[in-house]
Amino acid sequence: MSRLVTSATAGSRRVPTRKIGGTAxxxxxxxxxxxxxxxxxxxRQAVRTIHAALDAGVTLIDTADAYCIDGPEMGHNERxxxxxxxxxxxxxxxxVIATKGGHYRSRDGAWLVNGRPEYLRRACEASLAALGFDTITLYQHHRPDPAVAYEDSIGALKGLQEEGKVRFIGIGNAxxxxxxxxxxxxxxASVQNEFSPAFRTSAPEIELxxxxxxxxxxxxxxxGMSAAGTLGERHPAFEQVARSHGVSPQQVCLAWELARAPVVIPIPGSRKPETILDSLGAVELHLDEDELALLDGR
Ligand SMILES: NC(=O)c1ccc[n+]([C@@H]2O[C@H](COP(=O)([O-])OP(=O)(O)OC[C@H]3O[C@@H](n4cnc5c(N)ncnc54)[C@H](OP(=O)(O)O)[C@@H]3O)[C@@H](O)[C@H]2O)c1
Incomplete structure (x- = not known):
């Protein structure tokens, strides 16, 4: 099974690519x-981090309207x-800037969901304005709303696609x-779920x-932010493989996720250039079957 599909240039570097819809x-x-x-x-540091990622060949940035501190700041991350x-x-x-709708933040910062079609339409239109786009390349339904029939939420995204506001449709936490x-x-086109050495229960969704x-x-x-720095201590197999390659356990972790299936695209978070640059090294790290078995706990 090929780990990497093709290769493209965005910034100064060529990085192996994978597909979302038809787009690499x-x-x-x-x-x-x-x-x-x-x-x-x-x-300034946030922009430096994004520019460092783009210079290094990253061509996918994941955002959401709800990535902000509280309700009045909705759209902060998209802007x-x-x-x-x-x-x-x-x-x-x-x-490709991929965004999401369906979560919102209350005035005091609580994370809430709204999957009603009329809300998703308003959210998508607000995302288009925040991003300055006519069309969003990948629009993801952030999380199912237990109070709304799932088909109604997904049907709303279909309508947005038919109107040309959205090119590809994704779902999250599904x-x-x-x-x-x-x-x-x-x-x-895509599913966005949690997956890491500590959280492997999305394996059936990856398989599908x-x-x-x-x-x-x-x-x-x-x-996640509080555990990523101590990944090697929490998961000694990742530390062991990292030592043998002379790389970070975080890089081994991302290479292990990439090796799981050719459709997997990890989206690690970073608040500084160093971490995203280290993470990107995972695309060139080959893990053999014995190493993958060790990391899988097989
Ligand atoms: N769909 C959803 O419901 C949902 C939920 C949560 C997150 N997400 C998406 O997933 C993305 C990633 O999740 P996340 O940021 O919560 O967790 P994460 O990627 O597992 O962890 C982020 C942390 O990892 C550190 N890090 C990154 N690369 C590293 C490296 N090579 N070596 C050492 N440390 C490294 C970063 O450090 P620094 O901060 O110091 O740079 C950051 O604090 C989010 O940005 C968001 O786009 C989606």
Missing amino acids: VSAVGLGAMLLSLSGRPDE LVAQAVRSWRGDPDAV SVAQIRQAMSIVEL CAQKGIAFLAWGPLG
């Missing part, structure tokens, strides 16, 4: 969430990412049954995506 993106994307939550860097991509010295059209349900309504040729965007791929 770097096999590792940048998760932009931490650039807008509490504990975020100042704007930041769009501005950084526009001010980058390379070609902004070579970069079960195998929800992926199948979404596939019966739309041509599904691999069978159907749907991109699987692994969120929290290093275990």
